[in-house]
Amino acid sequence: MSSTEGKTITCRAAVAWGPKKPLSVETVEVAPPQAGEVRVKITHTAICHTDAYTLDGLDAEGLFPCILGHEAAGIVESVGEGVTEVQPGDKVIPCYQAECRECKFCLSNKTNLCGKVRPATGNGVMLSDRKSRFSVNGKPIYHFMGTSTFSEYTVVHAVSVAKLNPAAPLEKVCLLGCGIPTGLGAVWNTAKVESGSTVAIFGLGSVGLAVAEGAKAAGATEIIGVDINPDKFELAKNFGCTKFINPKDHKEPIQQVIVDMTDGGVDYSFECVGNVDLMRSALECCHKGWGTSVIVGVAAAGKEISTRPFQLVTGRVWKGTAFGGFKSRSQVPQLVEKYLNKEIKVDEYITHNLPFSKINEGFDLLHGGTCLRCVLHMDQ
Ligand SMILES: NC(=O)C1=CN([C@@H]2O[C@H](COP(=O)(O)OP(=O)(O)OC[C@H]3O[C@@H](n4cnc5c(N)ncnc54)[C@H](O)[C@@H]3O)[C@@H](O)[C@H]2O)C=CC1
Ligand SMILES: N[C@@H](CCC(=O)N[C@@H](CSC=O)C(=O)NCC(=O)O)C(=O)O
Ligand SMILES: [Zn+2]
Numbered sequence: 586m587s588s589t590e591g592k593t594i595t596c597r598a599a600v601a602w603g604p605k606k607p608l609s610v611e612t613v614e615v616a617p618p619q620a621g622e623v624r625v626k627i628t629h630t631a632i633c634h635t636d637a638y639t640l641d642g643l644d645a646e647g648l649f650p651c652i653l654g655h656e657a658a659g660i661v662e663s664v665g666e667g668v669t670e671v672q673p674g675d676k677v678i679p680c681y682q683a684e685c686r687e688c689k690f691c692l693s694n695k696t697n698l699c700g701k702v703r704p705a706t707g708n709g710v711m712l713s714d715r716k717s718r719f720s721v722n723g724k725p726i727y728h729f730m731g732t733s734t735f736s737e738y739t740v741v742h743a744v745s746v747a748k749l750n751p752a753a754p755l756e757k758v759c760l761l762g763c764g765i766p767t768g769l770g771a772v773w774n775t776a777k778v779e780s781g782s783t784v785a786i787f788g789l790g791s792v793g794l795a796v797a798e799g800a801k802a803a804g805a806t807e808i809i810g811v812d813i814n815p816d817k818f819e820l821a822k823n824f825g826c827t828k829f830i831n832p833k834d835h836k837e838p839i840q841q842v843i844v845d846m847t848d849g850g851v852d853y854s855f856e857c858v859g860n861v862d863l864m865r866s867a868l869e870c871c872h873k874g875w876g877t878s879v880i881v882g883v884a885a886a887g888k889e890i891s892t893r894p895f896q897l898v899t900g901r902v903w904k905g906t907a908f909g910g911f912k913s914r915s916q917v918p919q920l921v922e923k924y925l926n927k928e929i930k931v932d933e934y935i936t937h938n939l940p941f942s943k944i945n946e947g948f949d950l951l952h953g954g955t956c957l958r959c960v961l962h963m964d965q
């Protein structure tokens with residue numbers, strides 16, 4: 586039993602007071618976990634583009650003030666009534682895609698989505714009482730994605746906690762909380778890329794590179810990387826890309842360039858930017874009759890996709906993925922094992938490490954074009 590069990594913890598957190606405002610690292614109060622909840626001491630958290638997307642005011646569900654962060658790892662500090670699957674001292678990853686294993690989504694083999702806590706997490710509160718566990722001098726601060734990992738301590742729903750192998754290095758496996766599983770799973774679960782396939786990847790950030798790694802592992806023979814930043818291409822080779830295209834080097838639409846170079850189009854494409862025009866290009870570069878395009882990128886509130894219906898009538902498939910289609914509590918531990926067995930990369934995605942106190946520098950790095958993932962160390 587921890588000395589803080591049942592008590593409010595006062596700790597550091599990076600508060601987003603409003604859209605486009607720098608985060609403010611300050612003292613927050615974190616209330617004890619209620620029934621069905623877990624309080625986690627976050628040891629390491631990365632910054633994902635989706636954090637920046639919400640901070641920039643682009644998130645339809647964005648609420649302020651809030652504590653962002655959703656790609657992290659830590660150690661259970663205490664659990665609320667009825668929680669039996671984890672206990673204080675366990676190494677865990679908070680999962681924004683919950684897995685209650687009871688709702689109709691969880692009972693379906695067709696999706697990794699879960700309906701139990703999503704109505705609460707989309708409103709920045711906990712399910713049991715529709716209230717927040719965070720406050721600053723008594724003023725409530727919203728949760729984010731049911732994770733809020735930009736805090737030394739956070740409270741999450743027990744159905745959102747993946748228990749890890751105690752041998753897992755938290756400073757590395759924190760990245761298995763979002764981007765890497767999303768890219769790998771987009772290939773393995775959502776598209777189900779077969780050996781010998783041709784693949785096009787739009788956007789060679791962490792997610793796009795994980796798509797490349799997943800496609801290579803699936804036996805794809807041609808993996809075309811598309812990015813407007815040529816500095817990404819050398820790096821992308823190490824993840825499996827075999828060819829590169831910079832749309833800025835071509836007058837024709839990028840989808841035509843790809844159709845011309847692949848005898849009619851690719852078998853699979855993945856949009857990993859969040860740009861609706863690129864989503865159209867990604868669909869239209871797919872092969873007639875069977876080509877499948879997966880939307881991974883998160884587009885700003887209000888944005889919509891469009892294409893000619895004829896593209897679908899003639900056999901192309903347009904789909905999307907959330908967290909790569911992985912069922913979180915069940916499969917994140919398996920991904921950790923794959924990492925420990927050197928079957929998947931993690932270290933290669935970490936380009937920067939910073940103390941938590943420098944979180945705003947971490948966001949600047951994200952926008953700089955040279956950072957894949959920056960890991961924040963919460964004890965610094
Ligand atoms: N669906 C899901 O579950 C998840 C979605 N995401 C989303 O995936 C997207 C990618 O995430 P990250 O890899 O972290 O982002 P990132 O910003 O690191 O990578 C984006 C890449 O796209 C390139 N790019 C930008 N505009 C382009 C254009 N017009 N044409 C070609 N390339 C272009 C950039 O140079 C960069 O290399 C984001 O929208 C993020 O919100 C991230 C994690 C999970
Ligand atoms: N609140 C956003 C939702 C944006 C989105 O699509 N989020 C992804 C994860 S992105 C992680 O980096 C996701 O899993 N969506 C499914 C879900 O249940 O939210 C908006 O409203 O646009
Ligand atoms: Zn993310």
Ligand SMILES: [Zn+2]
Pocket residue numbers: 683684685686687688689690691698699700701
């Ligand atoms: Zn569920």
